[in-house]
Amino acid sequence: MTKLDSILHEYTKSHVIRYANRFDSRVHFDRSLIKTATSLGLLEKIFTNSRNSPEGLHALAISTEEVSKYCGNTRNFFLVSCGMFGKTLERYQGENDYLNNVYSQIKIGGAIGSVAYTETGGNTNPKSLKTHLSKIADGSFILYGHKTWITLGGIADFFLVTCLYEGELAIAVVPSLAKGIKIDLIDSLAGNRGSALADITFDKVILDKNQILPTICSESSWPAFEWIFSVGRVYAASSAIGLTKSCISMCFDRLNSRHSLGKKFIENQIWQQELAKANSQLRAVEAIRNVALDYLGNNKYVFLNSDCTIAKNLGAEIAIQSSQLNLKAHGAFGYLENEEPNRLLREALSFEFIEGSSLVLNKKIFSQLVGNLIVNKGNK
Template sequence: MDLLNLDDRLTEDQRLVRDTAQGFVRDHVLPDVATWFEEGTFPARELGPVLGSLGMLGMHLSGYGCAGLDATSYGVACRELEAGDSGLRSFVSVQGSLAMFPIWKYGSAELKEEWLPALAAGTAIGCFGLTEPDHGSDPANMKTFAKQDPSGDWILNGSKMWITNGSVADVAVVWAQTDGGIRGFVVPTSSPGFSAPLIHRKLSLRASVTSSLYFDDVRVPASSVLDVVGLKGPLSCLSEARFGILWGVVGAGRACFEAALEYAKTRVQFGKPIAGFQLTQEKLAWMAVALGQAGLTALHLGALKDAGVLRPQQVSFGKLANVRAALDVAREARSVLGANGVTLEYPVIRHMNNLESVLTYEGTQEIHTLVLGEALTGVAAYR
C-alpha cells in the first residue's frame, strides 16, 4: 500500500525502531484503545514503563538513560505510535519533547540527574505548561507570573489549560512571566498550591489525559529555573514536538486508509465489492497520493533535522501540510465505510476526531499559515 516504497529509504536501525513501535501498538494498544477512547481514559502509569523499556521516551536525546537515536528514528516511532492513537503519540511527544527536552537543553546538571533518568524510564511522567485559558496562540501575553522573594525562591501564580499528562504528571515544565521576561520552571506536582484537575466531556483525544494546571503561591527554589529567557525557550520545545506531529499524523492517516481499503475489498454492493467501483477507487487513489506526499515531506524534514539545518518555518510547513492531509484522508475514509465509519468497531472516526485536535494544538492551522506567510513576504501578519 506504500506506492512510493518510502520505507526503503530507512536505515536498518530506523526499520528496527519502526518494527518495535508497531509491535508495541499491536500488543499493548490496539486491543484496548477503542475502550479507552469510549471511556475517556488512558493508562499512562501502565504504559509509561513499557515505553521506557523500549527506549521510546526522549529517544532523540542523549545521556541520562535516553536512547540517543537520530531525528528520523524519532519520527518513524511517532508515525507508528499515532497509527495506534494520537493520544498515545501525544503522551510520548509531551514526555520527550516538551518535558524532557527543556530540562535536557536548559536545565542544570542537578535537574537533569534528578528528572531525566526517571522520565526516560517512564517511572516518572512530565507535562508542559504554556497554553492559558485566554492565551493560546499568543503566549507572549501569558498571565501566569513568577516573582522571586528575598529568600531566592520563586513564587508562581496563575493557570494553564489543555495540558496533556497534567493530572498524572510528577513534574511540570511551566512557563511564566517574570520581571525579567518569560522563564521556564521545573515544578514538582507535589508542590503545595499546585493542582491539575482533569478536563472532561472531550469528544477528541479521549484516550489521553488532558488537564488544567493551577498555581496558588507555588514555591520553587532558584535551582528549578531553566537557563533561557523569552519565548525562545518554549518555542524551541514546540519545534521538537511539532516535528513528531508531522510524522505522527502520517500514521493516523495510514490507519484510516488501510481500514477503508480493506473494507472496500470486502463490502459487497450491487453484486461486487465496492472497491470495484470507479468512485471508490478515486477516493482510495487520492488518499494514497496524500499519504505519499505527506510521507515524503516527513522524510525530507527528518533528513534536514539530522543534518542540523531544519528551520522552524520548515517544521510549520510540515505540521500544516501533513495534519491537513491526514484529516482529509480520515474524512474520505469515513465516507468509504458509510455508517460503519462512525462506530468504534473501526479506527476511522476515532482518528478523525483526534486529528481535529491535532489540527489545533501546538500551533493552529492559521498560525502556521501565517508563519509561512511571514517567511515568504517578510511581513508578520499576526502582529
C-alpha cells in the same frame, strides 16, 4: 532501525491495539504503557547516550507515527512527555543537577512530563501570558497563574511551564506535587479521553533558580520556546502521518470488501483517484517531516520553524481528509461511536489545534514567505 521496528511491532500488537478502546474511554492515561515501553527498550531508542542525537529524534518520530495508527492517548505520551518535555530537557539541561535528575527520570520511564503553556481562554500567545514569576528576597521565585487544556496534566510528575519574568519569557520545570498547585481533570472530551487533560492553577508556588530552564540565548527564552513548539509540531506531523496511513489502509480494505452492481467499490475509478491523491499527499508530508527532523538534529534555526510548521499544518489537512474519506467508505457503519472510523475522525480533528492552530500556522508560514521575498528582492 530493524530492532526499533520489532520493538514497536511487539509494543503495539500486545500492549496498544488490544486495549485501545479501553484507553480511549478512561480519563487517566494507563502508566503500564510506559513500563512496557521501558522493558522493551523503546525509550532507550528515543533517549540515546548521545545528547539530542538525530537517531533519537527519528526513533521518536517513528514511534509516534506507529502508535498513532491505533491510539491517540498513547500517541500523546510520546508527543508530549518524550518529545516536547523530554527532548527539551535533553537539549537544555547542561550542568544543572536538578534538570539532569528530572531528565534521567523521564528517559527511563520513571516519570511523566507535561507542557503547560495554554492560558485561560485557550490563549497560547506568549506575549499575552498572565502566568508569571516573581523573585523574592532569598533569591527564590514565586509562580502564579492558570493553565488549561494541559495534555497529561492530570497525571504528570513534572510540568514545563511557560511564564513571564520581568516582562520576558521564562520557562520553569515544576514538580506536580509542589505546594500551591491545584489540578482539575477535564472529563468532557469527545476523543483522547485517556490523555488526562487538566486545568492547573499555580498559587504562590516556590521555585529555586535551578528550576528555571537555561537558554542558548542570553537575551530571552525565545529559542527554547521555539524549540518546544518546533518539536511539538514535527511530532504532531508524525502523528498525523500515522493516523493517515491507518485511514488509507482501513479505507482500502473496506472498499475491497464492499460490492455494488456486481463489482467491488475499489474498482470504481473515483475511489481509486481519491486514494491515489491521499497517498501522494501523505508521501509529500513524510518528506517534509523528514527534512524538519534533520534540521532539528543539526540545530539549523534558519529553516527550523518553517519546515516543522509546514509539516504539522499539512499533516493536519491530510489526517482530516483521509479520515473523512475513510468514513465515507464505511457508510453509516463509519458513524457508529465505538467503531474505528469514528474514533480516527475525532482524533484527526484535534490536529487542527494541537501545537498551534492551523490558522496561526498559516499566518506564520505566510510571514516567513513574505520575509524571504523581501530579502531576495533586496539582494537583486
